[in-house]
Amino acid sequence: xxxxxxxxxxxxxxxxxxxxxxxxxxxxxxxxxxxxxxxxxxxxxxxxxxxxxxxxxxxxxxxxxxxxxxxxxxxxxxxxxxxxxxxxxxxxxxxxxxxxxxxxxxxxxxxxxxxxxxxxxxxxxxxxxxxxxxxxxxxxxxxxxxxxxxxxxxxxxxxxxxxxxxxxxxxxxxxxxxxxxxxxxxxxxxxxxxxxxxxxxxx
Numbered sequence: 001x002x003x004x005x006x007x008x009x010x011x012x013x014x015x016x017x018x019x020x021x022x023x024x025x026x027x028x029x030x031x032x033x034x035x036x037x038x039x040x041x042x043x044x045x046x047x048x049x050x051x052x053x054x055x056x057x058x059x060x061x062x063x064x065x066x067x068x069x070x071x072x073x074x075x076x077x078x079x080x081x082x083x084x085x086x087x088x089x090x091x092x093x094x095x096x097x098x099x100x101x102x103x104x105x106x107x108x109x110x111x112x113x114x115x116x117x118x119x120x121x122x123x124x125x126x127x128x129x130x131x132x133x134x135x136x137x138x139x140x141x142x143x144x145x146x147x148x149x150x151x152x153x154x155x156x157x158x159x160x161x162x163x164x165x166x167x168x169x170x171x172x173x174x175x176x177x178x179x180x181x182x183x184x185x186x187x188x189x190x191x192x193x194x195x196x197x198x199x200x201x202x203x
Contacts, residue, residue, distance in 0.1 A: 007164045011090055012175065015168075017078055017197045018085045025065035026183035026194065029176045032062035036173035048135030055104060055138045058173075063097060077197055090157075091149060091165050100145055107141060108134050146170075 020026055035058035042050040072082050086093040092100060111133055115123035121137075124130035146166060153162035186194075 022069040023187040024069040026180040028065035033173040033176035051135045051139035
């Protein structure tokens with residue numbers, strides 16, 4: 001258990017120091033985290049709506065922060081190239097995230113081609129039915145993306161790495177709120193880059 005907790009701490013620290021320099025990105029992660037927590041609360045009552053919130057607001061704001069506001073050149077703070085960081089990223093690096101987001105964005109076309117999704121959904125009769133079916137489809141993509149990468153990590157790394165990564169992903173919204181709740185106030189004071197991120201061990 002100690003090894004699991006330490007591994008989780010390491011994954012979180014690497015993710016923070018390599019991919020969260022920007023106060024704008026941190027602020028967007030705060031918005032994303034709050035929306036994910038809301039989606040968690042709705043998941044058992046209305047999973048389709050939870051998936052719509054999770055993908056349309058939480059996931060989109062999170063990835064906008066990474067794609068547009070984080071530096072892509074040489075990381076002087078951590079002494080690492082962008083390519084090196086992408087290579088050692090445990091979960092979905094930027095390349096894999098772009099592929100996942102493409103699958104997500106194009107997936108509603110499946111409901112237009114086959115409204116029953118091979119018998120898994122009731123054909124939509126109105127726009128609201130279509131949106132709800134999209135929500136269920138996006139929920140399946142989200143769960144599938146988690147399970148796929150977890151099993152992949154089982155194979156290319158080890159079981160603990162995969163389990164730690166899934167634990168990190170599922171608890172990231174709560175951790176991000178704790179970590180980035182002051183980011184908007186720093187941003188309003190004109191601080192664009194987090195000065196506390198330094199190479200080495202987590203502080």
